Amino acid sequence: MSAISREEVSHLAMLARIDLQPDELDRLAAQLDVILDAVATVTQVAGEDVPATSHPMPLTNVTRPDEPRPCLTQEEALSGAPAAEAGRFRVPRILEED
């Protein structure tokens, strides 16, 4: 049984805003299936005493004091923007609200 279905790949593509053609979906579903299988072998090796790892370094509680630091200027902030207007980033119209 495959680890990931064509429908799941299609859904993920939609979430990632990647426009995939039907033939690409077929190809990628098969490839992702192989990748997931390979990753799954790791979980077979790890014993129950090995917790899932999100952070390789054994660090906790790294914080900074609540003290202001210099900001970019508006000009600097907008310098990499494809379009700007009235000191703001100009973006294509947004179809969905949050």
Add this chain to the structure above:
Amino acid sequence: MTVTDTTEAVLAYDDVVAAYDPVLGLEVHVELNTATKMFCGCPTGFGAEPNTQVCPVCLGLPGALPVLNARGLESAIRIGLALNCEIASWCRFARKNYFYPDMPKNFQTSQYDEPIAFNGFLDVELDDGSTFRVEIERAHMEEDTGKSTHVGGATGRIHGADYSLVDYNRAGIPLIEIVTKPVEGAGERAPEIARAYVAALRDLLRALGVSDVRMEQGSLRCDANLSLRAKVPGAAPGSAEQRAVPLGTRSETKNVNSLRSVERAVRYEMTRHAARLAAGLKIVQETRHWHEDTGITTSGREKSDAEDYRYFPEPDLVPMSPDPAWVDELRGTLPEPPPQRRRRLQAEWGFADLEMRDLVNAGAVELVEATVAAGAAPAAARKWWSGELARRANADGVELAAMPVTPAQIAALQGLVDAGTLTDSLARQVLEGVLAGEGEPAEVVESRGLQVVSDDGALGAAVDRAIAENPDVADKVRSGKVAAVGALVGAVMKQMRGQADAAKVKALLTERLAPADSTTDVSTS
């Protein structure tokens, strides 16, 4: 996506609560009042020029690394403790992925299945003095989003806009999201309980000193979830039989930004849900938008499933493991709970229950307290805040605390009244000047020339003139009709443009108009 801008059918409220049991779920986002953002050192002040409080971290530029604000974490833990929550011994941040330009990173740094605080409660006092316990599911740390302005289109709203402009000054400001468990047993009082909960939470957060809690500025925002289920005949709202009925489908009304709106939005959604259910229609699980002007909600988008956000642990921020000794230390910094504090202050000030409740409802307790601390008598402080100022705040549609006058200024103003420099009506004019930004009360008295004329010569002349111009009235008073003196007092006050002490004017008039052959003590008439 369905967009409905037409008004939907609603059912009369009495019919709603006769047939259905409402269940609430309230999500409150509170912006912390830290000096800097949650993960970078950009300042958090309100109203700066767009995109001037930004840096590579909050703009999501490649290679930028976030570091947690220590005070953000501390505030989150204190909020959790004040809400009687357990504090996580170990937890992480998570990325909430979505495509929307209000976060330039394409994700919001939040917490998912490991909130910093969980399993608490808040006891909420209702208008009738009873208490309703709201269970808290969790309080977690996250960051605010940028602010979008939609340009073009007929309505200036997002639909039909040609493009949007984004300001990231707000992106990254620390937020705490506080989520209730399903609030059951509210019954017909659900709208009131929703409002009272947000009010109680606001009071608590204000007492903690962790946020400005200004709903009108968006530093406290409420999303109200509501569902209805069939009412079990004869069962009390919170009874086991009623709770056994499965929850209905919910709607989530976003960004309800005043206490009154929370109550209205819940009430509206109850009547809308009920009308659909009564007509055999399904409730769509969706986001709804609240419209303050029309008092209705309209459909936003269908709610994404949590898995569509593809949450995963934030690799750039290390886990948090608050030292239990530190948590205990923070527990020691918690303020007196606002309801207890209110009872204590009420006793100290000697206010009646109704007077105190008016103050609480007007959000004026802290203001009165500060005014008293600045030297005013409690009764005078109360009179200002729940009278003149509450009236003006209401007329302007702003919260009392947002009025551009400080408790110290009110105390100073009252001091001028107490010293006889101002009458009550002059003091109201001075207040007007203070609210208009003309300076401190004493400065406004000076610049507007408003003090009581204590020059007896000027006052005496005005009194003589009023008598001379109203001989008929003067005769009436002379002949013993002392009540007629009121018309003369009015004439004198008019001449003095209100800048005289009415009691003193009356005394002068009665003294001059005393019947020559009488020994009556006119000063008391």
